[in-house]
Amino acid sequence: MESKSSSLMRNTLILTMATFISKFLGFIYVIPFTSLVGTQGFALYMYAYRPYTIMLSIATAGLPLAVSKFVSKYNQLGDYHTGRRLMKTSLIIMSITGFVAFLILYNLSPLLASFLIGKDDQSGNSISDVIMVMRTVSFALIIVxxxxxxxxxxxxxxxxxxxxxxxxxxxxxxxIWILVGGFIVVRLLDKNVSVAAGVATFGAFSGALAGLFVIYYYWKKQRSHINNLYNQSTIREKIPLGSMYKELFAYAIPFVLVGLAIPFYQLIDTFMVNKLYMSIGYTLKKSETINSVLGLTQTLVLIPVSLATALSLSLIPSITRLYTANEIDPLRKQVTQTFQMLFFVTLPAVVGLSVLSKSAYITFFGIHNAYEIGSIVLRWYSPVALLFAMFSVTAAMLQGIDKQRLVIVGLGIGVIFKVIFNFLLVSPFHELGPVFATYIGYTISVVYNLWVIKKYLNYNYTSVIKRILFMFILVIIMGAVAGGISYILNFLNVDLRIKSVVIVLICGLIGAYLYLVLSMKTGLIKLVFGKEPALLKKIVFKSPQRQHSK
Known part of the structure; x- marks a missing residue:
């Protein structure tokens, strides 16, 4: 039998790899796509995807993660019957809410486009272009x-x-749809970037359809096993649909709000930035450039956050089982392990991005996409990834122990401060104003979540804080070495983008290797993961244990 801890590690690894690959691919395609359509075309693409993400979360009403928690809870009680009934009825509800969300976004697009662009400045994208991309992406809401x-x-x-x-x-x-479609439209058909952005946004529908076919394959593959569990259900009493959905929506509402946290912060910037910068004298085109740069840096910064997303998905069912079984000590250990894993992976990535911000931005987005502004924004935006990750994980923990309403309180306070400081900080700090406002909003939400965890789990942060501080020391050493090498390599007399790629590759590899060596030599990896992963032993060649045995 697989132990609970090894099961958590396996599920976390699966989702971590899948989420990381998905996020990495979602970032990599931006490089050729922005080279095709530029910052103006990417801004147009972003105008469609931000409202789409919000409408998608509303359409699903937080039900996917809520269903995960609901099914996990009743399966733990031996009642496989209730979870199956829930699934059947939820599919019907999702079909209806998805279609309603499609109609809402499709018909609201003229109003949203007018708010985004305005009618006085014609230097950037047009209202008709924004309407077109919003309506195109809305079709995905039917199936996702x-x-x-x-x-x-x-x-x-x-x-x-x-x-x-x-x-x-x-x-x-x-x-594939975005890049092939964009290439055909721009290079072969010689159409403008707005048409390419419209074609690209329809990729959400084609991708979702492919994902649905994969899910159907797994259903056929696992159907007999799930049916066997269903037939062995120890409880066959039918819970009234009203009671069942009352419990489900009690889970779902906090899930949708938590799931909206990062997209909502992005939406706030997308819809506020143009107006704010135009109010202090910027043209629409320059405002859209800043808007696009913020979107590009967010895409890059969210890659390290993929671990937190994966941890959140695997944490909720696992924590729910431990909490339902009143196994508080194993639950606290899992919280500690999660924090350690999160910081171990996210912290060096954040510091690396910040130290190599200029070279990283030029490497991925080129010198034609406002790299002067972009490198500054990326340097300051990178640490926000830690706050994103911490919020995702702490919110998942609180949801797992039935403190969903408290998550909403912390998130709500953070969002209010984000909006207020967007207004206050744009004038004195210009392009960094929205970044600092995000720091303030998310810090408030994360600190609140940590306080709630301490209160309801009687959790002591002392040991995990000591290990995180030790990680900071190793990461500072790594960052100093990477920064020093970067400074030397900047004297290379070659093309700026080639030089940037060289700096990112050399400094990134040396920095990562140094961090792994230090982590293994000091025993940090063993403390975090419980053992030294075999793959890392091969990378570092010799662990302290091997040397000692010799």
């Missing part, structure tokens, strides 16, 4: 909710592979 609810059902059975594989396939198909 069904895909999401199906993933939640499998996660409730502690089966993370269907979610992981379908995420990767969905992303691959979507990216």
């Amino acid at each position: 909710p069904i895909l999401s609810i199906s993933r939640g059902f499998f996660q409730g059975y502690n089966s993370m592979e269907p979610t992981g594989v379908s995420q990767v396939i969905e992303q691959i198909v979507r990216i």
Whole structure:
């Protein structure tokens, strides 16, 4: 039998790899796409995807993760019957809400476009272009909710592979559609970037359809096993649908709000930035450049956050089982392990991005996409990844112990401060104003979540803080070495983009290797993961244990 801890590690690994691959692909395609359409075309693409993400979350109403928690809870009690009934009825509801969300976004697009662009400045994208891309992406809302609810059902059975594989396939198909479609429109048909952005936004529909086929494959593959569990159900009493959905929506509302946290912060910037910068004298074109740069840096910064997303998905069913079984000590150990894993992976990535911000921005987005502004924004925006990751994980923990309402309180306070400081900080700090406002909003939410965890789990942060501080020391050493090498390599007399690529590759590899060596030599990896992963032993060649044995 697989132990609970090894099961958590396996599920976390599956979702971490799948989410990382998905996020990495979702970032990599931006490089050729922005070279095709530029910052103005990317801004147009972003105008469509920000409202789409919000409408998608509303359409699913947080049900995928809520279903995961609901099914996991009743499966733990031996009642496989209730989870199956929930799945069947939820598919019907998702079909309806998805279609309603499609109609809402399709018909609201003229109003949203007018707010985004305005009618006085014609130096940037037009209102008609924004309407077109919004209406194109809205079709995906018909199918994505069904895909999401199906993933939640499998996660409730502690089966993370269907979610992981379908995420990767969905992303691959979507990216192929975006890049091939954009290339055909711009290079072969010689159309403008607005048409390319419109074609690209339809990739959300094609990718979701591919993901749905993957989920159906796994359903056929696992159907007999799930049916066997269903037939062995120890409880056959039918819970009234009203009671069942009352409990489900009690989970769902906090899930949707937590899931909206990062997209909502992005939406706030997308819809506020143009107006704010134009109010202090910027043209629409220059305001859209800053808007696009913020979107590009967010895409890059969110890659390290993929671990937190994966941890959140695997944490909720696992914590729910431990909390339902009143196994508080194993629950506290899992919280500690999660924090350690999160900082171990995210912290060096954040510091590396910040130290190499100029070279990283030029490497991925080129010298024609406002790299002067972009490198500054990336340097300051990179640490926000830690706050994003911490919020995702702490919110998942609180949801797992039935403190959903308290998560909403912390998030709400943070969002209010984000909006207020967007107004206050744009004038004195210009392009960094929205970044600092995000720091303030997310810090408030994270600190609040940590306080709630301490209160309701009687959790002591002392040991985990000591290990995180030790990680900071190793990361500072890594960052100093990478920064020193970067300074020397900047004297190379070659093309700026080639030089940037060389700096990122050399400094990134040396920095990562140094961090792993220091982590293994000091025993940090063993403390974080419980053992030294075999793969890392091969990378570092010799661990302290091997040397000692010799």
